[in-house]
Amino acid sequence: MSLYFKGAEESSAIAVNCIRSGDGCTGANYRNKTLTTEHGMQLRLCECDMGVVTLSNEVKLDNLRGIHLKAGGKLNITASGDVSLEAPQVTIHGEKGVEAYEGPVIEIDEGVFDVDVRAKVVLSSGEGGVRDVDYRGAEKTYFPAWESENLSDDSFRYRDAPEDGHYDWGGLIGNVTGGIAVGVGVGLCTYIGVGALAASSVKVASLMGTAGVTAGSVGVSTAAMATGYTMSLAISDVMSGRVSSTEDYIRKALAGSVIGFLAGASPLARAGMGAGGSMAVGALEGAAGSAASQWIINGAIKLDQVIMDGAFSGLVELGMWNWRNAVKEAGNSLELSTRFLNKNDPLWKNADNIKPIDGYQDIVCHGDKFSLVFKNADGIEVNVSVQEFSEILKNSPVYEGKPIRLISCETGADGAISAQYLANYLGVEVIAPTDIVYVYPDGAMKIGKNDTGYWKTFKPKEQ
Amino acid sequence: MKTIGDIRELEKNEDYPSIYELINKPIKEKQKIIEYMKKAEILAVAPAAIRDVLNPEIRIPDLFLMGDGVYEWRSDIVYYLERYDLELPEEFLDHVFARLNTQNKDEK
Numbered sequence: 001m002s003l004y005f006k007g008a009e010e011s012s013a014i015a016v017n018c019i020r021s022g023d024g025c026t027g028a029n030y031r032n033k034t035l036t037t038e039h040g041m042q043l044r045l046c047e048c049d050m051g052v053v054t055l056s057n058e059v060k061l062d063n064l065r066g067i068h069l070k071a072g073g074k075l076n077i078t079a080s081g082d083v084s085l086e087a088p089q090v091t092i093h094g095e096k097g098v099e100a101y102e103g104p105v106i107e108i109d110e111g112v113f114d115v116d117v118r119a120k121v122v123l124s125s126g127e128g129g130v131r132d133v134d135y136r137g138a139e140k141t142y143f144p145a146w147e148s149e150n151l152s153d154d155s156f157r158y159r160d161a162p163e164d165g166h167y168d169w170g171g172l173i174g175n176v177t178g179g180i181a182v183g184v185g186v187g188l189c190t191y192i193g194v195g196a197l198a199a200s201s202v203k204v205a206s207l208m209g210t211a212g213v214t215a216g217s218v219g220v221s222t223a224a225m226a227t228g229y230t231m232s233l234a235i236s237d238v239m240s241g242r243v244s245s246t247e248d249y250i251r252k253a254l255a256g257s258v259i260g261f262l263a264g265a266s267p268l269a270r271a272g273m274g275a276g277g278s279m280a281v282g283a284l285e286g287a288a289g290s291a292a293s294q295w296i297i298n299g300a301i302k303l304d305q306v307i308m309d310g311a312f313s314g315l316v317e318l319g320m321w322n323w324r325n326a327v328k329e330a331g332n333s334l335e336l337s338t339r340f341l342n343k344n345d346p347l348w349k350n351a352d353n354i355k356p357i358d359g360y361q362d363i364v365c366h367g368d369k370f371s372l373v374f375k376n377a378d379g380i381e382v383n384v385s386v387q388e389f390s391e392i393l394k395n396s397p398v399y400e401g402k403p404i405r406l407i408s409c410e411t412g413a414d415g416a417i418s419a420q421y422l423a424n425y426l427g428v429e430v431i432a433p434t435d436i437v438y439v440y441p442d443g444a445m446k447i448g449k450n451d452t453g454y455w456k457t458f459k460p461k462e463q
Numbered sequence: 464m465k466t467i468g469d470i471r472e473l474e475k476n477e478d479y480p481s482i483y484e485l486i487n488k489p490i491k492e493k494q495k496i497i498e499y500m501k502k503a504e505i506l507a508v509a510p511a512a513i514r515d516v517l518n519p520e521i522r523i524p525d526l527f528l529m530g531d532g533v534y535e536w537r538s539d540i541v542y543y544l545e546r547y548d549l550e551l552p553e554e555f556l557d558h559v560f561a562r563l564n565t566q567n568k569d570e571k
Contacts, residue, residue: 346527350507364510366512368513369510409513410511435475436509438528440507448473452476
């Protein structure tokens with residue numbers, strides 16, 4: 001359609017040429033009014049939108065879809081005031097990365113703008129040596145002002161970065177103290193809890209003794225790991241020039257205490273296991289620790305991280321099993337015979353030097369005519385009846401099923417019941433001392449102060 | 464080495480005197496004797512679970528064979544001396560005092 005003005009007045013205009021109508025004619029709908037030049041520039045006043053359209057750019061106010069801006073080249077938005085975006089969700093897509101600058105906008109050429117950059121944050125895939133920035137979760141990475149390590153000039157700082165000489169040492173020390181206090185508190189509770197468990201159950205006490213685990217060792221492991229985790233966060237804070245929140249420190253300490261507890265208690269689960277079993281226990285320990293610490297610190301669990309940590313822990317445990325096995329084979333063969341003592345017992349070293357005798361397995365345990373006593377490293381003594389001891393020994397991974405030399409005072413004395421009961425229960429021959437047996441540092445033994453006792457033999461009897 | 468502390472209830476030997484005949488016999492400078500006996504060398508360790516024969520509800524934590532090169536004794540003898548004034552042989556006491564005097568002279 002064309003307009004012909006026969007005079008200067010707008011009212012003189014008349015339509016000439018043709019007005020298209022009918023199916024198949026582009027723009028035939030009278031509700032969609034457009035004015036298009038021969039260069040493809042179009043003004044639109046349409047049923048659902050209005051706007052300006054060129055060959056490669058669009059600005060449309062669309063009643064159905066909202067406002068649509070499309071640029072074939074660069075899109076610059078400049079304002080002398082602030083630019084604000086307010087929406088339930090703002091999404092920024094940058095195929096090659098997203099950059100945010102701080103600094104005034106300057107017009108470097110007619111219609112061409114740039115930023116006089118003071119600071120810059122890049123969120124990128126990492127190509128070209130640009131560092132990744134991930135602000136999700138509790139772990140944060142902070143960057144100094146762009147292209148400047150000189151933080152003395154305030155213009156090269158982030159607004160919330162601490163100034164030189166104003167580091168919050170008091171806050172850091174307070175948080176570290178809090179974290180350590182949490183760790184020590186949890187460690188103490190663990191110590192009390194495990195100690196009470198050991199004191200209340202002979203089987204637990206026996207298992208702990210066999211595995212070389214004590215309430216003290218579990219408690220110390222718990223507190224030490226919590227302290228380590230706390231200090232790692234403190235070091236990270238000092239290096240980044242910031243101080244994490246007290247809550248972050250407490251979460252870190254709790255995560256460390258969980259790891260420490262698992263590390264301290266895991267020997268119980270792998271006692272007597274072979275390489276495969278130890279590796280499985282190690283993997284479970286690592287996975288459980290990873291999941292628990294992630295949940296405590298981040299409130300979420302990444303499964304791939306759990307699997308990786310579990311696999312790593314399993315491999316480490318396999319290496320440790322090989323090392324322990326090598327040490328044992330290298331000459332600590334009496335370890336099995338001394339399992340029912342603890343390493344702080346004055347008897348421990350002497351018992352290590354006892355010369356084995358052919359055909360018998362040495363079992364060393366404090367005892368008297370009627371019972372045996374487990375003494376753990378925490379000083380807790382548990383009286384064990386011979387019936388309980390027989391059951392424990394039968395189920396213990398350290399017992400090889402052989403005849404026994406029971407190195408336990410008076411267990412073979414007149415009126416004693418321990419050695420005969422043990423022989424009957426296990427169905428093996430037991431030899432036991434008739435009096436107090438003294439073990440010398442070189443492993444030599446004397447029965448009775450005046451060497452008047454002897455090893456009495458007890459054969460299994462039908463019951 | 465000579466042994467001291469041969470007591471019927473401890474050694475289970477009827478030939479030895481009963482502990483009841485030996486207690487409540489205070490000695491001079493008891494504390495010095497106790498200190499000397501406690502500081503002596505541990506010769507051997509016993510896997511025992513022993514109790515106070517006069518008060519069986521009391522556990523005595525460890526049992527060692529101790530000695531000073533001339534005499535040897537069970538560590539629980541010191542316990543009975545400390546708690547019940549157990550009588551010890553005069554010869555042994557003289558020996559200890561002689562040793563202590565020698566040590567004092569050496570220190571001076």
